[in-house]
Each structure stands twice: as structure tokens, then as C-alpha cells.
Amino acid sequence: MESNTQRSGEPAEQSQDTGLSGAKDPELAKLSRAQLLELNQKFLEETGLETRERALISQRLPMTVLRGEYDGAPTFVRRIDWLESKGYKTVRRSRGDGDCFYRCTSIAFAYVEKVLNAPDVALAVASALSTLEATLPLLKAAGFEPMVYEDFYEVFRSVIEQIVTPDAATGERLTPDILLEAFQEPQASNSIVVYLRLLTSAQIRAAEDDYSAFLFHPDTGEPMGVREFCESFVEAIGREADHVQITALARALKVNVRIAYLDGRGSGDAVEFVEFQNRIDGLESDSSGSNAVVLLYRPGHYDILET
Amino acid sequence: MNKSSSASALRRLMTEYKQLTEGGSPDDMFTAGPISESDFFTWEALISGPKDTPFEGGIFVAKLTFPSDYPLSPFKMKFEPPILHPNVYADGNVCISILHTPGDDPTHYEAASERWSPVQSVEKVILSVISMLAEPNLESGANIDCCKLYRDNKPEYERRVRAMVREQLGL
Numbered sequence: 001m002e003s004n005t006q007r008s009g010e011p012a013e014q015s016q017d018t019g020l021s022g023a024k025d026p027e028l029a030k031l032s033r034a035q036l037l038e039l040n041q042k043f044l045e046e047t048g049l050e051t052r053e054r055a056l057i058s059q060r061l062p063m064t065v066l067r068g069e070y071d072g073a074p075t076f077v078r079r080i081d082w083l084e085s086k087g088y089k090t091v092r093r094s095r096g097d098g099d100c101f102y103r104c105t106s107i108a109f110a111y112v113e114k115v116l117n118a119p120d121v122a123l124a125v126a127s128a129l130s131t132l133e134a135t136l137p138l139l140k141a142a143g144f145e146p147m148v149y150e151d152f153y154e155v156f157r158s159v160i161e162q163i164v165t166p167d168a169a170t171g172e173r174l175t176p177d178i179l180l181e182a183f184q185e186p187q188a189s190n191s192i193v194v195y196l197r198l199l200t201s202a203q204i205r206a207a208e209d210d211y212s213a214f215l216f217h218p219d220t221g222e223p224m225g226v227r228e229f230c231e232s233f234v235e236a237i238g239r240e241a242d243h244v245q246i247t248a249l250a251r252a253l254k255v256n257v258r259i260a261y262l263d264g265r266g267s268g269d270a271v272e273f274v275e276f277q278n279r280i281d282g283l284e285s286d287s288s289g290s291n292a293v294v295l296l297y298r299p300g301h302y303d304i305l306e307t
Numbered sequence: 308m309n310k311s312s313s314a315s316a317l318r319r320l321m322t323e324y325k326q327l328t329e330g331g332s333p334d335d336m337f338t339a340g341p342i343s344e345s346d347f348f349t350w351e352a353l354i355s356g357p358k359d360t361p362f363e364g365g366i367f368v369a370k371l372t373f374p375s376d377y378p379l380s381p382f383k384m385k386f387e388p389p390i391l392h393p394n395v396y397a398d399g400n401v402c403i404s405i406l407h408t409p410g411d412d413p414t415h416y417e418a419a420s421e422r423w424s425p426v427q428s429v430e431k432v433i434l435s436v437i438s439m440l441a442e443p444n445l446e447s448g449a450n451i452d453c454c455k456l457y458r459d460n461k462p463e464y465e466r467r468v469r470a471m472v473r474e475q476l477g478l
Contacts, residue, residue, distance in 0.1 A: 147322045148378075148426050151315045190379050191315075194425050235424040237379070237408050 057109050057183045060090040060306060066296075078269040079262055083296075083305065088260075091296060092304040098238035100302045101246065101295075102196040109183050110293040110304045111255055116163050116174060125164045131254050132157055135199050138252065142202035152195035155188055194237065196249060201230040203248040214244050240300065250276040256292035263299050313348075313375040320347045320373060323429050337433050339371065348373045352384075352433055356472060357441045361465040362390075365472035369401070369436075371429065381406045381423035384436065391471050393443040393454040402449035405435045 063084045070076035092109070094100040102108055111128075118124030132153075139149050158167075159182055162174040172178060183189045204211045208226050215229040216222065218240075224232075233239045241249070250257045257276040266272040275292070294305040324340055324347075339352035350371040356362030367390055373382040384406060389399030396402060405421045421435070448454035457464045 144426065147319060147326075148428075151318065152425070187376060187379070190376075194379065197424075198426070231421065231424075231426075235426050236422045237424060 055184050056095050056103060056186065056189050057180060057304075058093040059180065060092055062090060063088070066091050075264075075269075076262065079271045082269045083260060083262075083271055087307045088294070088305045090306045092306065094301075094303055096301050098240050099190070099193045101241035102193045102200075102249075103183065103189060108192050108196060109179070110295070110306075111253070112159060112163075112174075112179060113176070114293060115160060116176065116179065122164055125160060128160050129157065132160065135202075135252055138202045138206055139198055142198075142205045144198055144202065149195060149198050152191045152198070155191040156195050159188070159192070190237070197235050197237070199252050200241070200245050200249040201234040203252040204230055204234065204244065207248075211244055211248065218242065241302075246276055250278050254278050258292040258294045259302075260294065260296050260305060262296055316373065316375055316377040317347055319378055327430060333434075336437055339429055339433060342370075348375070348377075350429070352429075354433065354437060354440075357437055360441045361468035362440050362472060365475060367475075369399075378425040378427070381408065381427070382429070382432075384432070388475065391450070391453055391468055392440065393445055393448045393450055393457050394439055396449045400449070401436060402447065403432075403435060403439055403444075404447065405432055 063080055067077055067080050070080065094103050094109075115121070115124045115128050136149075136153065140146070159174065159179070162172075162178075164173070166173050174182075183192075204215075205226060212226055215224045215226060217224050218233060229244075234245055246257060246259070249255075256278055259274045259276075260271045261274065262271055277292075296303045296305045320341075327339055335355070336357070337352055337354045339350055341347050342349050342351045350373070352369045352371055354367045354369060356365035356367065367386055368388075369384050369386045371382050371384050374380045384401040384403075386395055386399040386401065389395065389397060394402050405427060406423055408423050443454075443457055445454050445458060453464070456467070
């Protein structure tokens with residue numbers, strides 16, 4: 001944790017990973033970046049996010065649960081209310097283990113759930129499977145040995161396939177409960193996380209020119225080479241994802257991602273969204289007219305927002 | 308699900324073993340494989356001391372122990388008998404960043420140092436250990452006395468390593 005002598009208004013050294021430097025809200029501006037992080041950290045500790053006991057992905061929880069965690073921080077409470085007024089009625093929390101982005105986004109949980117709830121399930125599944133299959137050559141081109149990714153790919157593929165084709169062992173199709181169970185089970189959940197990390201890395205390596213200008217060491221801010229960045233901050237388990245990784249994974253999976261930043265940026269009661277737009281077929285739109293996977297970001301952590 | 312987890316670990320270990328036996332290691336620096344056909348989760352590695360180091364001429368035996376969720380989690384590596392080296396604990400356990408996940412950081416490795424991910428393999432780890440034999444990492448020492456000796460009196464460190472090599476060879 002940073003020293004808490006840093007005053008508000010001073011440029012934060014690593015503004016890109018917290019987005020706190022631009023806080024204009026008077027109430028939040030009174031808090032230093034260190035205090036904001038501390039507030040979040042305290043919340044994470046109180047709610048047990050820092051322990052290994054929390055489920056990898058939770059049941060849907062009403063927004064009041066989230067609200068209750070920000071007792072004494074009216075700006076945050078107002079922003080949570082604003083999210084709710086925009087139709088986001090529930091949140092699914094993920095364990096704060098550095099893998100939460102991969103676990104909840106894109107395909108991992110929220111995406112599979114989107115496919116599961118698509119108006120034309122068969123089309124959505126076929127489309128997801130074909131997108132997924134098309135990622136294999138990308139991994140190969142990045143130099144990964146099939147031995148490294150095949151089993152993880154298979155875990156992911158079979159979860160999506162199970163939406164329409166009953167599992168050979170259990171004879172059951174994927175239901176929301178089975179999906180949640182699968183993602184709460186560390187082996188399956190972590191296998192999918194690993195596949196998405198490898199895919200993200202392969203996407204960055206394949207389109208090096210698109211990404212190389214944006215690769216910085218998250219702690220020192222020094223520019224990094226593609227290979228070094230991918231090995232240290234994409235492939236390695238437990239390393240949190242930032243914009244570069246999110247952009248790359250959203251592209252590789254052809255998925256739209258919207259992230260609500262509840263981190264003190266911006267002003268007023270509105271929550272700032274960042275969009276990662278890609279084409280996607282056959283998925284339902286939510287009340288905001290978007291078919292994106294929606295995540296809630298708080299410094300150092302991603303959860304899923306649902307309508 | 309535990310059953311399927313060790314099934315996938317087993318598949319991966321058999322693939323790695325097959326590749327090692329078919330391809331061999333660069334310059335025959337090491338061999339590695341399961342101690343017994345009935346247990347693929349415990350391997351033995353024989354590592355030649357790298358040339359132009361005090362370890363030259365020695366053959367070092369290490370036991371590799373794989374978890375049931377390998378390669379999601381890394382394996383453990385222990386020299387048996389233990390060897391004298393700044394990054395090897397007195398009991399023989401090897402302390403190297405590549406065998407640790409980013410969250411698991413017993414010795415405060417530099418942030419940029421290589422960590423475990425399923426992309427790593429037995430071969431890559433052993434090659435890292437061989438280069439560690441040649442160039443100890445004093446920033447993340449495991450055997451503090453040995454780190455000190457290496458820093459303060461390198462000739463004496465080298466003499467003791469050579470003596471250990473001779474002793475292990477029964478000379």
C-alpha cells in the first residue's frame with residue numbers, strides 16, 4: 001500500500017491502473033488516492049474477499065448488498081443507486097484472487113451465461129463454439145505447444161457445448177445452477193482462466209503492432225517488450241488484467257464488454273462506463289439495449305453486473 | 308472432479324515424459340522421468356553440473372513431486388542429497404521463482420522474474436535450475452549462510468562446492 005501522505009490533486013503516478021487521478025467529485029477529491037485504495041481494501045477485507053473462503057463466483061446478489069458495503073461513503077452509495085436506476089439489479093461477486101477478470105468476463109462466466117440465455121440458444125452456441133475453435137490456430141501461431149492448451153480448451157468447449165448437448169456422464173444439459181457449480185469448482189474454473197490467459201497472450205503476440213505501444217510494467221510504468229509482458233502479466237496466474245488484456249481478449253472472443261468504473265473517477269452520481277466493442281451474434285440485449293457482458297470494476301477487482 | 312483433475316495432470320505428464328525421452332535435453336544436460344511406472348506424479352531428475360562452474364563433473368539427483376492439479380500448480384523440486392547452493396535450502400528444496408505463482412512469494416522475487424504458469428514445463432524449469440547453478444540469485448536466497456559465503460569469499464564457496472561434488476562421487 002502507498003504511503004498515505006499523498007495529497008489529493010497530486011498526479012497519481014500510475015493513473016492508468018486506478019483511474020483515480022482525474023477525480024473531480026468534491027467528496028471524493030477530499031480523499032487521497034491512498035485513502036481511496038484503503039477504503040476499498042478495507043471493504044475487501046471485511047467482506048472476506050481477501051480470504052480463500054469466498055466462492056469463486058457468487059449467486060446473484062441484490063444491489064443492496066453492494067450498497068451496504070459502502071456505508072459512510074455517500075458518493076459510492078449514490079453511484080450504486082444510479083447503476084440500479086439504469087436497470088442493473090444484481091451483482092455476482094468473484095473472489096479477489098487476481099483471476100477475477102478472466103473468471104467473470106468474456107466467455108468465462110458472464111459470457112456463457114449470456115449464451116445460455118440467448119433467444120436463439122442453438123445459434124448462440126454454434127457461434128460461440130465456432131469462435132472458440134477459431135482461437136486454436138491463434139494459440140499455435142503464438143508458439144504454444146498443443147500439450148499446454150488442449151486440455152484447458154476442452155474444459156471450456158465442453159461447458160458451452162453442454163448448453164445444447166447433454167453431458168455424456170450426467171445426461172444433463174447446462175442449467176444456471178450447473179453453470180454456477182462448474183465455475184465454483186476450482187479445477188474447471190481455473191482451467192478456463194488459463195485458457196483465456198493463453199488466448200489473451202496469443203492475441204497480443206499476433207497483433208503486436210496494435211499493442212506494443214501500450215505495454216507498461218504495472219508497478220514501475222516502464223515500457224515492456226511483448227514477450228516479457230505476456231509471460232509476466234498475461235500468462236501468469238493471479239495477475240490482474242488491465243485495458244490491454246481486456247481489449248485483446250474481447251477481440252479474440254468477439255465479445256462486447258462494458259465496464260462500470262466504481263473507483264472515484266468522474267463527477268456527479270453517474271458511473272463511468274468503458275466500452276470494449278466487438279461484433280457478436282445471436283445474444284440477447286439487456287434493458288440498456290446492449291448485448292455486452294457488463295462488469296463492475298473497483299480498484300483491483302472485477303465483479304459481474306446483471307439486469 | 309478431483310478424478311478428472313489428476314487424469315488431465317497424468318495426460319500432461321505422460322506427454323512431457325514422451326517428449327523428453329524422444330527429444331533428449333540440449334547437450335545432454337539432464338534426464339528426467341518417473342521413478343516408477345506405477346506413479347507418474349513422482350519423478351527423478353539427474354542433472355550434470357554445468358561446465359566452467361564448481362559444479363562441473365558432478366551429477367545431481369533431484370526428486371520432482373507433482374500436484375494432482377498440475378500444470379495449474381507447479382511441481383516441487385528437491386535435491387537428494389541436498390547440494391550446497393545459495394538458492395537451495397539445507398534440506399535440498401529448490402527455491403526458484405519459476406516454481407512459484409505470482410501470488411506465492413516466499414522470498415520477494417523481483418517482479419519481472421519468471422513465474423510459474425502452465426506454459427512452463429519440467430524441461431524449462433530444469434534448464435532454469437541449471438542456469439541458476441551457474442549463476443546464483445542472491446536477491447532471493449534460500450541458504451543464507453551460503454549466500455554470505457558466495458558474496459564474501461567466493462573462492463572458499465567454490466572450494467566447498469568442489470569438495471561436495473567429490474564427496475558425492477565417492478572420491
